[in-house]
Amino acid sequence: MSTFEFPPSITSRPVWGKLEPRAGKSHLMIADAEGAEALLKLAQADGSLMTKAHIMYFPGETGDTYIGKLEELAPAQLYIGPSYEAAVPRLRRTLAGAHMGLQVYLTGTESLMGQAMREATDAGIPHTAIQTEHRGSVARRMQCVHCKGITENVMTDPFVCSHCGLNLFVRDHYSRRHAAFQGVCVDAEDPGNVPPPVELYS
Amino acid sequence: MSAGTNKIDVTVTDIVPLNDLVTRFKFERSDGELLPTFSGGAHTVVEMKDGEVSRLNPYSLMSDPNDRTAYTISVRRDEEGRGGSLFMHRNVKVGDRMTISYPVNLFALDLRAKKHLMIAGGIGITPFLSQIRQLDYANGHFELHYACRNRALGSYVDYLTSAHPNDVHIYFDEMKQAIDLENLLDGQPLGTHIYVCGPAGMINWVRDTAEKLGWPREAVHFEEFLAPQSGKPFQVELAASNKTIEVGEHQSLLEAIEAAGVDAPYLCRGGACGQCETNVVDYDGEILHRDHWLEDDEKQSGKKIMPCVSRFEGKILVLDR
Numbered sequence: 001m002s003t004f005e006f007p008p009s010i011t012s013r014p015v016w017g018k019l020e021p022r023a024g025k026s027h028l029m030i031a032d033a034e035g036a037e038a039l040l041k042l043a044q045a046d047g048s049l050m051t052k053a054h055i056m057y058f059p060g061e062t063g064d065t066y067i068g069k070l071e072e073l074a075p076a077q078l079y080i081g082p083s084y085e086a087a088v089p090r091l092r093r094t095l096a097g098a099h100m101g102l103q104v105y106l107t108g109t110e111s112l113m114g115q116a117m118r119e120a121t122d123a124g125i126p127h128t129a130i131q132t133e134h135r136g137s138v139a140r141r142m143q144c145v146h147c148k149g150i151t152e153n154v155m156t157d158p159f160v161c162s163h164c165g166l167n168l169f170v171r172d173h174y175s176r177r178h179a180a181f182q183g184v185c186v187d188a189e190d191p192g193n194v195p196p197p198v199e200l201y202s
Numbered sequence: 203m204s205a206g207t208n209k210i211d212v213t214v215t216d217i218v219p220l221n222d223l224v225t226r227f228k229f230e231r232s233d234g235e236l237l238p239t240f241s242g243g244a245h246t247v248v249e250m251k252d253g254e255v256s257r258l259n260p261y262s263l264m265s266d267p268n269d270r271t272a273y274t275i276s277v278r279r280d281e282e283g284r285g286g287s288l289f290m291h292r293n294v295k296v297g298d299r300m301t302i303s304y305p306v307n308l309f310a311l312d313l314r315a316k317k318h319l320m321i322a323g324g325i326g327i328t329p330f331l332s333q334i335r336q337l338d339y340a341n342g343h344f345e346l347h348y349a350c351r352n353r354a355l356g357s358y359v360d361y362l363t364s365a366h367p368n369d370v371h372i373y374f375d376e377m378k379q380a381i382d383l384e385n386l387l388d389g390q391p392l393g394t395h396i397y398v399c400g401p402a403g404m405i406n407w408v409r410d411t412a413e414k415l416g417w418p419r420e421a422v423h424f425e426e427f428l429a430p431q432s433g434k435p436f437q438v439e440l441a442a443s444n445k446t447i448e449v450g451e452h453q454s455l456l457e458a459i460e461a462a463g464v465d466a467p468y469l470c471r472g473g474a475c476g477q478c479e480t481n482v483v484d485y486d487g488e489i490l491h492r493d494h495w496l497e498d499d500e501k502q503s504g505k506k507i508m509p510c511v512s513r514f515e516g517k518i519l520v521l522d523r
């Protein structure tokens with residue numbers, strides 16, 4: 001099962017929903033890894049979406065698992081790419097040419113949804129109008145509040161900043177602008193006194 | 203009186219009839235000081251003392267939001283209404299002292315929008331006049347589609363078309379010109395927000411069409427002030443203040459509560475803002491809900507009423523006020 005119930009937290013922490021079909025002139029769907037499952041469910045709920053859908057999919061470690069099934073949905077456009085980062089220019093170009101009436105669906109990891117959400121809101125879509133559904137890994141995209149460097153795929157708390165090497169505590173405090181959770185030095189007062197890392201949500 | 207509605211004493215310094223129906227009024231502070239700034243789309247509540255009766259009507263501010271020396275409003279004469287607009291047209295003279303509220307904005311521009319698509323019907327043009335001025339300063343991108351009966355009754359048509367020839371589109375009903383809404387909404391760039399002000403039918407038409415075409419609710423803004431309607435007089439018990447009051451035929455429930463000296467909250471006085479929501483303790487009869495605020499199930503529950511526009515017919519109505 002690729003779903004996970006995040007426990008309730010502070011208001012800053014994004015809350016993800018469930019994708020549902022909505023009326024629209026066109027549909028942009030962005031997914032990584034197990035996010036494909038949410039798109040398959042969405043297509044089941046309303047197959048007609050696919051004739052006006054542009055899917056951008058990043059399989060990552062799931063490899064070929066979902067590709068055949070996504071192809072079977074026969075979306076108007078299906079782009080399968082090696083990474084979200086590599087597809088950002090494509091996404092920006094798509095949004096720049098888009099019109100009102102576009103529905104955006106984001107699904108997969110928090111890192112993917114957060115970053116794609118930022119592009120969509122920069123393009124002028126209210127963030128509350130963008131649908132999301134979390135699937136797959138609970139790894140986080142973290143910003144070090146000290147050096148501002150971003151560490152992707154953080155699975156433990158605390159963790160070591162991949163840029164400045166500080167030991168960082170994983171907070172639920174989230175920045176929509178950085179599309180990242182905030183990591184704060186855990187041993188600032190007593191250097192070296194670092195609690196043993198624990199896997200997130202274990 | 204109401205929380206959040208400070209008053210300003212003003213003097214009427216100019217009255218300009220624009221056409222058969224609409225007259226413009228200019229207010230300056232009586233103490234010679236500057237007025238508060240406001241943002242495009244804001245309204246003020248004007249108090250009218252008509253002998254024994256006092257009426258408080260909201261009007262959109264249509265002047266330049268950066269001009270603190272004066273506010274202007276445009277009032278459309280409504281022969282069928284309860285007389286607020288007639289009072290403004292007939293009784294108010296240059297030099298009169300009046301009381302208005304601080305500006306309140308329930309129809310503000312969303313400045314995150316990449317483009318502002320404005321749709322106005324008739325006197326619904328007024329909030330757009332100040333919004334457009336605000337956007338002028340910021341070089342904001344807008345397009346106005348304004349429908350009115352004919353050229354003679356099209357308030358500010360000439361001003362708008364000469365100041366913004368490329369961005370203003372006028373439609374005269376009598377010439378069978380109509381906004382081609384589906385076409386207009388189709389193909390608007392991402393980040394466009396819609397603003398609509400006009401008759402209820404127009405607002406619903408725009409909201410429904412936008413929803414059908416997949417526009418997010420957050421990108422569709424609307425303002426419709428409902429004027430309180432006259433109706434049969436009725437009696438109300440105010441439980442918290444232990445008073446029984448009469449609501450006259452041409453009085454709103456809110457005005458009757460105020461006339462009894464009971465402090466009741468309000469902002470828009472037009473059934474739109476939610477501020478005046480009041481709990482119904484008990485009733486035997488029919489609550490005539492006329493607001494845009496309560497959800498349908500709340501209206502049916504009989505537990506809430508919006509006294510600025512809604513009325514009652516029946517034996518007893520007890521309010522928690």
Ligand code: FES
Pocket residue numbers: 467468469470471472473474475476477478479493495508509510511
């Ligand atoms: S005062 Fe705004 S809804 Fe009644």
